[in-house]
Amino acid sequence: MQKTLYRDLALVDAARRALSPGHSILVDDGRISWVRPRDSEEEPGGEFELVDAGGTTAIAGMVDAHSHLTLPGGSHWLDRVLDDTESLWRVAEHNATLLRQAGVRWARDVGAPVREGRAVSLAIRDSWQGRPGYPHIRAAGTWLTSKGTMPDGYAVGVADGDELVRAAEGQLDQGADLIKLYMDGPDRETAPFNTSEVTKLVAAVAARGAKVTAHSGNLAGAKVAATAGVAAIEHGFQLDAEVVGLMVANGVRLVSTLAVLESWRGFATTTDQSRFSAPEGRGAVASRREWAHYSVRIAHQAGVPIAAGTDFGGGSLRANQLAWEVECLVAAGLDPFDAIRAVTANGGDLLGEPDAGHLREGGPADFLLVHGDPLTDPAAMWRVWRVSW
Numbered sequence: 001m002q003k004t005l006y007r008d009l010a011l012v013d014a015a016r017r018a019l020s021p022g023h024s025i026l027v028d029d030g031r032i033s034w035v036r037p038r039d040s041e042e043e044p045g046g047e048f049e050l051v052d053a054g055g056t057t058a059i060a061g062m063v064d065a066h067s068h069l070t071l072p073g074g075s076h077w078l079d080r081v082l083d084d085t086e087s088l089w090r091v092a093e094h095n096a097t098l099l100r101q102a103g104v105r106w107a108r109d110v111g112a113p114v115r116e117g118r119a120v121s122l123a124i125r126d127s128w129q130g131r132p133g134y135p136h137i138r139a140a141g142t143w144l145t146s147k148g149t150m151p152d153g154y155a156v157g158v159a160d161g162d163e164l165v166r167a168a169e170g171q172l173d174q175g176a177d178l179i180k181l182y183m184d185g186p187d188r189e190t191a192p193f194n195t196s197e198v199t200k201l202v203a204a205v206a207a208r209g210a211k212v213t214a215h216s217g218n219l220a221g222a223k224v225a226a227t228a229g230v231a232a233i234e235h236g237f238q239l240d241a242e243v244v245g246l247m248v249a250n251g252v253r254l255v256s257t258l259a260v261l262e263s264w265r266g267f268a269t270t271t272d273q274s275r276f277s278a279p280e281g282r283g284a285v286a287s288r289r290e291w292a293h294y295s296v297r298i299a300h301q302a303g304v305p306i307a308a309g310t311d312f313g314g315g316s317l318r319a320n321q322l323a324w325e326v327e328c329l330v331a332a333g334l335d336p337f338d339a340i341r342a343v344t345a346n347g348g349d350l351l352g353e354p355d356a357g358h359l360r361e362g363g364p365a366d367f368l369l370v371h372g373d374p375l376t377d378p379a380a381m382w383r384v385w386r387v388s389w
């Protein structure tokens with residue numbers, strides 16, 4: 001039986017930024033045939049499964065715009081990067097299951113360990129392609145950094161701007177969909193690459209039809225990345241009005257990962273790792289969190305498009321926690337409608353995938369039903385009732 005009729009759900013009406021209850025959706029062979037008011041359904045024709053969706057809200061399949069497929073997260077997330085190849089694959093398989101259960105249809109992998117000369121994420125993306133129930137993947141290959149910024153085994157470290165361009169071309173040759181540039185270090189006040197180097201990188205990667213996205217936890221790196229016009233700043237934990245102005249002028253998006261800092265707050269009591277549990281550690285996390293919330297708020301107010309990710313695996317979260325980021329964006333000052341947009345349509349825009357993060361007639365049947373009203377109660381995003389794929 002190929003057809004499924006979902007009856008009596010609420011839709012998010014984008015024009016009114018409000019829920020519109022009493023709708024039905026017919027899915028036929030993985031596509032949305034129609035979306036209609038419940039009392040004017042069309043005859044599905046032939047056999048179909050009826051799903052009584054009363055009390056749920058339909059949300060477009062989510063886009064986790066910042067993820068690390070091969071890694072499990074947790075308070076020792078950095079150690080897990082060095083796990084053997086078999087473990088990385090096993091973790092990725094588990095993550096695929098977690099993503100589906102949480103209603104995440106697309107994941108953008110922004111950095112994976114290299115094994116046998118190639119980022120593992122690229123082979124995983126290829127092996128999942130077209131497999132029912134698996135997420136759609138776009139992957140950046142591995143991290144590109146300035147030599148010495150990360151310990152051995154974590155990333156490709158380069159000595160200068162020319163090497164950086166060659167390293168990016170190498171990732172693209174191996175099949176990377178985008179390039180991940182690491183813009184933290186060597187210290188908090190200095191960026192690892194200058195504006196001219198990053199501008200050249202952006203141009204060289206654009207000539208190959210791809211984009212550069214920049215990890216930035218510190219203000220110095222964010223300023224260089226925004227000036228050079230990267231596609232997006234990842235994390236953006238330290239932005240200011242000047243950097244936000246540059247982002248608007250140069251069309252740079254923000255990919256928020258605020259929930260990472262909430263998870264670190266929890267580690268203050270669930271671990272005895274002094275980075276989180278000692279008074280200085282707690283203080284550092286608290287002030288980082290405060291600046292990160294401010295950054296998201298001023299970027300949103302200035303009109304910077306915000307996509308959102310968990311940073312699962314490459315940070316401490318797990319693959320089924322994108323709802324947490326919705327809650328964090330609301331805590332930072334976004335309206336729930338805009339927070340949900342960050343994990344759906346804005347993620348699709350970032351990927352350049354017109355179907356990703358949208359629920360519409362004729363489109364793929366990629367939606368989830370959540371129990372409750374996420375526009376007044378963003379925690380409803382955790383209460384996934386069913387996914388349609």
Ligand SMILES: [Zn+2]
Pocket residue numbers: 066067068110111311314315
């Ligand atoms: Zn990350």
